[in-house]
Amino acid sequence: MSLQDDLTAVQRCLDELVRSVGRLEQHVGGGVDLRRVRTDTDHLRDSLALLREAAPELASRPRPEVIHIPDQPYDRALWSDVDDEGLGASDRRAP
Numbered sequence: 001m002s003l004q005d006d007l008t009a010v011q012r013c014l015d016e017l018v019r020s021v022g023r024l025e026q027h028v029g030g031g032v033d034l035r036r037v038r039t040d041t042d043h044l045r046d047s048l049a050l051l052r053e054a055a056p057e058l059a060s061r062p063r064p065e066v067i068h069i070p071d072q073p074y075d076r077a078l079w080s081d082v083d084d085e086g087l088g089a090s091d092r093r094a095p
Helices: 003-028 032-060
Strands: none
Touching: 003 032
């Protein structure tokens, strides 16, 4: 999927969220909690609009290099000269 396709999909979902919040507002009426949800959806719309404006610049950026981290445990000898921070030393009892 391209960046534009993803942005369009997010826009559709956000439009549906705004419609759903509107329907919920009709059922429940106003209130502090619902006003907060309405404000949050408005912020999401604004943020998505800003992201759409920046999309050409974002698409032209090189992707960061992916660094694969192995699943096997690290060699315990790497930490032989340090204490477990916050847990105390392994040969002493925590308070």
